[in-house]
Amino acid sequence: MGNKVIHAVTSSISLNLMRGQLNYLRNQGYEVKVISSDGEPVKDFEIAEGVPVLRVSMEREISLVKDFKSLIHCIKVIRKEKPDIVTAGTPKAGLLVTLAAYICGVPTRIYKVRGLRMETATGIKRQILLTAEKISAASATHVLAVSPSLKQRVVELGIAPSNKVVIFGKGSSNGFKIERFQKSAELLKTVAQKKKEYDLTEQHIVLGFVGRMVKDKGIEEMVEAFIKLEKKYANLRLLIVGDYEEGDPVSDKVKQEIKTNSKIIHAGFQKDPVPFYYLMNIFVLLTKREGFSNVSVEAALTGLPVIASNATGAKDTIIDGETGFLVDITNNEDIAGKINLLVSNPELRSQMAANGKKWAEENFSNEQIWEEMNKYYQTLLVSRMNILSDIKSS
Secondary structure, eight states: OOOEEEEEOSSGGGGGGGTTHHHHHHHTTOEEEEEEOOOTHHHHHHHHHTOOEEEOOOOSSOOHHHHHHHHHHHHHHHHHHOOSEEEEESHHHHHHHHHHHHHTTOSEEEEEEOOOGGGGOOHHHHHHHHHHHHHHHHHOSEEEESSHHHHHHHHHTTSSOGGGEEOOTTSOSSOBOGGGGSOOHHHHHHHHHHHHHTTOOTTOEEEEEESOBSGGGTHHHHHHHHHHHHTTOTTEEEEEESOBOSSSOOOHHHHHHHHHOTTEEEEEOOSOOHHHHTTOSEEEEOOSOOSSOHHHHHHHHTTOOEEEESOTTGGGSSOBTTTEEEEOTTOHHHHHHHHHHHHSOHHHHHHHHHHHHHHHHHHOBHHHHHHHHHHHHHHHHHHHHHHHHHHHHO
16 A cells, blocks of 8 residues: 545535545555545545545534544544645644644645635634634645645745745646536537526626625625626626525625526526536626635636636636736726626637636646646655655664
């Protein structure tokens, strides 16, 4: 059996962030296991990846008593498993599992920063979250950021020094299965059905969003921009794919607008959002923070120009002026103006869409990220062997 690697996430829902990755590592000769809270996706994930999931209950929100119990459980699991490498991402697992790995003396401990919740927090909560990030990074031997701008923020905030932080390629935690976004007869059939269901024709121009419906994702700013533009374009529609969440809730006023405006289509959560991208003409993501914006790249892979906020993580997923536009989330005129430019200019939409699709396919495939991860792990393992060899010979 090869070197033992444990990857960790807080929630079983986050296992999807590693689809294909762990099976790839297993095929490269590693013994791979996962630490995660239990949940419905666990069994399917174990079958698909061919790796066991070690269940450790972890709360997403701060809970001192439960967090301490989770830490003790993590320590017991890691002491039993004796891994060579532990890679932990998502905030709570990043803190508890990385700290447990430090306590257990795991030689290579990687804290994977997928985003910084504290960027949009204020007051004491911001300080608590920032302190947790610093503890996670200090407990790790290495820090992995999923985008260049996220690395920049990690360094600026004093979470970790620049020489401790790495990025795979141009970013992303797992890359994308490119063929999943390509047109097929089955996909086109689904798209045609959905167009009929939502009463969409080729004459409509559809703005689209995919993601959690919370303030941090810029839902309110997006609806505001749409209301401004729908008066100018009778054929304009807004398609929202996602569900509301209780944390960081969208205002009742905006919820009512989404519910009652006949030009806004709320499709709810969709297990497979790919057909819905093909209903859109322009993708809009006015997020206030990201680690790396997966949905922006997914939109590009389906041939959409993207308008994204100039926020951490989001800014790394488009080339401003070539594959779409970056906008100032605090400037409503800028947002509406950039959307208006693409709505009124089909040639520009088409050119940016083609540029974005090519760029995304060239830079964000699964294989590119996985290969870089394997090379990185091998470098760390060889370095450790050399250090042990030097110690023995001295």
